[in-house]
Amino acid sequence: MVKQYTEQPFIGQLDHRIAIYQNTTIDTSTGEDEESEVLLCNAMAQYKDRSDTLTQDDKVLHVNTREYIIRYRQDVYDNRLSLVVRIDNSDYRVYSVVEMGRNKFLKITCTLHE
Secondary structure (H helix, E strand, O other): OOOOOOOOOOHHHOOEEEEEEEEEEEEOOOOOEEEEEEEEEEEEEEEEEOOEEEEEOOEEEEEEEEEEEEEOOHHHHHOHHHEEEEEOOEEEEEEEEEEEOOOOEEEEEEEEEO
8 A cells, every 4th residue: 555645735825946857878979988977857845854864883973864756757757766866056866756646756866864
């Protein structure tokens, strides 16, 4: 059973512009594989900060976690395992994309370790 999220935003709450990139492997002219980022889409999103502080091996790590809610896009949902969200010149690695409603919104959860 798939959990349905009902906290869908209103149109005015989608007020942050984000760029979503897909990590891909391309062949160079010499035949080598090279990692590259391809712009998948620019989207308007609702932003929620879920940051936390962790202690690991006597070091304090600040884990910057963000949630973005965007309108449903099939290409983002299909490529959810290899996405990066770029905002404010920072790259956030996407680790979760959850469908909200039936083809209405996507909740993207991503992190930046500092």
